[in-house]
Amino acid sequence: MTVSPYEGSGPVQRSSGSALVDVVDTILDKGLVIDAFVRVSLVGIELITIDARIVVASVDTYLRFAEATNRLDLYEKGGTGLPDLVGELTEKGTRGGAKGKTKGMLDAARETVGEVLDERKERAEERERRRSSRRERER
C-alpha cells in the first residue's frame, strides 16, 4: 500500500528526508550518542520516543492520505500540468484506474486507524486480564 507524496514518477520513490515517517527510526536509533562524550554535564531528560514512533507513523500516514486526496480533487477537476502529482494515480492510464486506487487508499487509511485502535484495545484488554488474574490470586 503506497501513497506517494514524492516527486518523480520513475520506478523508485524518492523522499528528501523531510518526511518524518522515513527518518524517525534513523534519528532515534542512529547518530552520535551524547553519553559517550559527556558525563559530568549531561542532563538526563525524559524521552517519550516509544509513543513518538507510533504517533509519527500514523500522523504522517494521515497527512499523506490527506495530501493525496487533495491532489486527486485537482485531477478530477481536469487540472493539467500535474503529471508528477498524479503520476502514481494514473499508472493504469484511466480515470477508472485512478478511482480504483483512491478506494485502495481509503481502505488502507481505515486499516491504519484500525490497527492503532486495535493495538490500544489489546493493551487495555491485556491490562484487564492482568488485573483480574491478580484479583483471583488475592482471593
Added chain:
Amino acid sequence: MTTRPRSEAPERAPGDMALACYVYGVVRADARLPEDLTGIAGGEVFLVRYGDLAAAVSEISPVQALGTRDDLLAHEAVVEALANETTTLPLRFGAVVTTADALAEEMLAPHEDWFLDVLDDLGGAREFAVSGVYAEDVVLREVLREDPQAARLRERVRELPEDAAYYDRIRLGELIVKALDEKRQADTDELIDTLEPYSRAVAPRAPAGEDAAADAAFLVADRDLEEFERAVDRLGERWGDRVRLRMVGPLAPYDFVPPPPGGGN
C-alpha cells in the same frame, strides 16, 4: 586556534530559570548556519565553537520531556539544514547538556582530533537510505511457484473447511515466512552488490516489517551521486512490480558515524 570555548548564546538576564542546551550535531568551526534556524520548542539555533570545531545547539527547558512529533521534526530540520551546508556529524535525538560552554569543554575539547578526523572521512559525501518493500501478491505467487510443498499445502487448505485445515494453514504460513526470509537475504545482497560500486561505504539496516525486501544505507560522494541514482533506478526497473524501491536522502551520515573514541559505550 582558540583555546577557550566561545559561545554565541543569546544574553539573558540573571534570575532566569537555567535553561539546558540541546545538541544537534558537530561541524567545522567555519560552518555557516542558515539564517533564522529554529530548533526544538522554537529555540534559536546557534554554534558553540572550540578550536576548529563547532556544535549546533539551542536552549531548552531541562524539565520538559522530549519526543513529540514537533520535537522530532525540529531535530531533523536542523540537522538537515546543517547537512545541506556542510559535513555534519548528527547527534542521536535527545542529547541535552547543562550549558553550551560545558559542551565545548567536555565534548569538543577532549576529542577535537577525533572529530576532525571523522569530519575529514565523511567530507564531500552524504547518506542515502534505500529500501524495498515486497508487493505481497507478486512475491507470494513467486513462493508458490518455487516451493512445491507450499503449493500442495495451499491446494489442500483451499479444499478443506477452515477449522479442519488449521495446522496446514500454520504449516503453510511457516513455509512462506521461511521462504521470505531467504528472499530477503538474497535481495539485500543484490541491493548492496548493485549500489556498492557507487558508494564510499555501505551500512546494512535491519529490515522493518514482514514485507521488507531489503534495506541499507549508502554513503555517496557528491560527485558520484548521479551514477548512484541511475543505478538505483536501474535496480527499480529490474525489480519491477515485485519490489517497490524507495530512496530517502540526502541525509546527514547517521549510519556512518564511527563508534566513539576510547571504545566507550
